[in-house]
Amino acid sequence: MRADVARFIGAPDAREIVFVRGTTEAINLVAHSWGRGNVGAGETVVTTEYEHHSNIVPWQLLARERGAGLEYVNIDDNGELVLADLERHLATGTVRLVAFSLVSNVLGTISDARKIISMCRAAGAMTLVDAAQAVPHMPVDVASLGCDFFAFSGHKMLGPTGIGALWARRETLESMDPFHGGGDMIREVHRQESTWNDVPYKFEAGTPGIAATIGLGEAIRYLEGIGMARVRAHGDALTRHAMESLSAVRGLRIYGTREPSRRGGVISFNFHDVHPHDVAQIVDGEGVAMRSGHHCAQVLMERLGVPATSRASFYVYNTAEDVDALVAALQKVARTFRVG
Numbered sequence: 001m002r003a004d005v006a007r008f009i010g011a012p013d014a015r016e017i018v019f020v021r022g023t024t025e026a027i028n029l030v031a032h033s034w035g036r037g038n039v040g041a042g043e044t045v046v047t048t049e050y051e052h053h054s055n056i057v058p059w060q061l062l063a064r065e066r067g068a069g070l071e072y073v074n075i076d077d078n079g080e081l082v083l084a085d086l087e088r089h090l091a092t093g094t095v096r097l098v099a100f101s102l103v104s105n106v107l108g109t110i111s112d113a114r115k116i117i118s119m120c121r122a123a124g125a126m127t128l129v130d131a132a133q134a135v136p137h138m139p140v141d142v143a144s145l146g147c148d149f150f151a152f153s154g155h156k157m158l159g160p161t162g163i164g165a166l167w168a169r170r171e172t173l174e175s176m177d178p179f180h181g182g183g184d185m186i187r188e189v190h191r192q193e194s195t196w197n198d199v200p201y202k203f204e205a206g207t208p209g210i211a212a213t214i215g216l217g218e219a220i221r222y223l224e225g226i227g228m229a230r231v232r233a234h235g236d237a238l239t240r241h242a243m244e245s246l247s248a249v250r251g252l253r254i255y256g257t258r259e260p261s262r263r264g265g266v267i268s269f270n271f272h273d274v275h276p277h278d279v280a281q282i283v284d285g286e287g288v289a290m291r292s293g294h295h296c297a298q299v300l301m302e303r304l305g306v307p308a309t310s311r312a313s314f315y316v317y318n319t320a321e322d323v324d325a326l327v328a329a330l331q332k333v334a335r336t337f338r339v340g
C-alpha cells in the first residue's frame with residue numbers, strides 16, 4: 001500500500017510515505033515534529049489567504065508556542081497568489097516555512113507551485129504543499145515539484161475517511177522528533193526513556209487504520225486505471241462547460257480566475273444578496289448536491305467580504321448533463337429571488 005501511494009505521487013522511496021488520518025493530521029505532524037525543532041522566536045511561518053483551516057490553525061498553535069510570527073501571502077482579485085507579496089516576506093530573512101495549497105478548495109485556483117517552491121528554496125525556506133484538492137484531480141509528482149512536505153487525504157479521491165499520507169524526504173523525516181508516542185513507533189522502551197523505530201514507523205504510533213489503508217490502495221489503483229491525465233481532462237472539460245454556462249445566470253458572481261486552465265474542479269459563487277444556504281436548499285430540491293458555507297476557509301471569506309459562498313465541485317462521476325442541471329437549478333434560484 002505504501003508503494004502504491006509512493007508511485008501515485010511520484011515519491012522515489014516508499015519509506016518516505018507516512019500514513020496519517022488525512023491532510024489535517026499530516027500538517028499537524030509537521031507543525032509539531034518539524035516546527036517545534038526548527039521554528040523559534042522571531043522566525044516566521046508563511047501561509048496564504050486561501051488556505052483551509054487545517055493549513056492555518058496548526059501554524060497559529062506553533063507560532064504561539066514558539067513566539068514565532070505567522071504571515072499570509074495575499075491573493076489578488078482574480079484569486080491568484082500575489083508572488084511579490086511572498087517575495088516581500090522571504091526578503092525579511094526570517095521565514096522558515098511556506099505552507100500553501102496546490103489547489104484552493106474554495107476558488108479552485110491552481111497555485112504556481114514550481115515558482116513558489118523555487119523562490120522559497122532560493123531564500124532558504126522549507127515548503128509544505130497541501131495537496132488535498134490536487135492529488136484527486138490531476139497528475140502530481142513530488143520528486144519534480146521539489147517541495148519538502150506534501151500532504152493529502154484519501155476521502156477526496158474515492159477512498160475511505162480516516163486515511164491520508166504525508167510525504168517528506170527521508171533525511172527530513174529522520175531529523176524530526178516523533179509525533180505521537182506508543183506502540184510500533186519505538187525500538188526499545190525502558191522506564192525513563194525509549195528509542196525510536198525507523199521512519200516512517202517512527203510517526204505511526206498505535207494500531208493503524210488497516211481497512212482504510214487497504215481502501216486507499218484500491219482507490220489509487222482505480223484512478224490509475226482511468227489515468228490521472230484523463231481525470232484532469234474530464235474535470236477541466238466540465239469546469240470549462242460550467243464557467244461558460246454559469247456566465248448566463250443573472251446576478252451570479254463567480255469567485256476566482258475566469259481562466260479554466262488555472263482552476264481545479266471547484267467553482268464558488270454567490271447571488272447578490274441571497275444567502276448561500278437558501279441557494280443550496282433550492283438547488284437541492286432540484287436534485288443537485290452542492291455545498292454552501294465558509295468551506296473551512298474563514299480567512300478567505302474575510303478577504304472576499306462574505307460570510308459564505310455556494311460551491312459546486314466536479315469529479316470523475318459527473319457529466320455535462322450534471323452541469324446543465326446545476327445551471328437550470330441556479331436559473332430557478334434567480335427567478336425565485338428575482339435576482340438581476
Ligand SMILES: Cc1ncc(COP(=O)(O)O)c(C=O)c1O
Binds near residue numbers: 023024025105164296
Ligand atoms: C485544501 C484542503 N486542505 C485540507 C483539507 C483537510 O482535509 P482532511 O479533513 O481530510 O484532513 C481539506 C478538506 O476539505 C482541503 O480541501
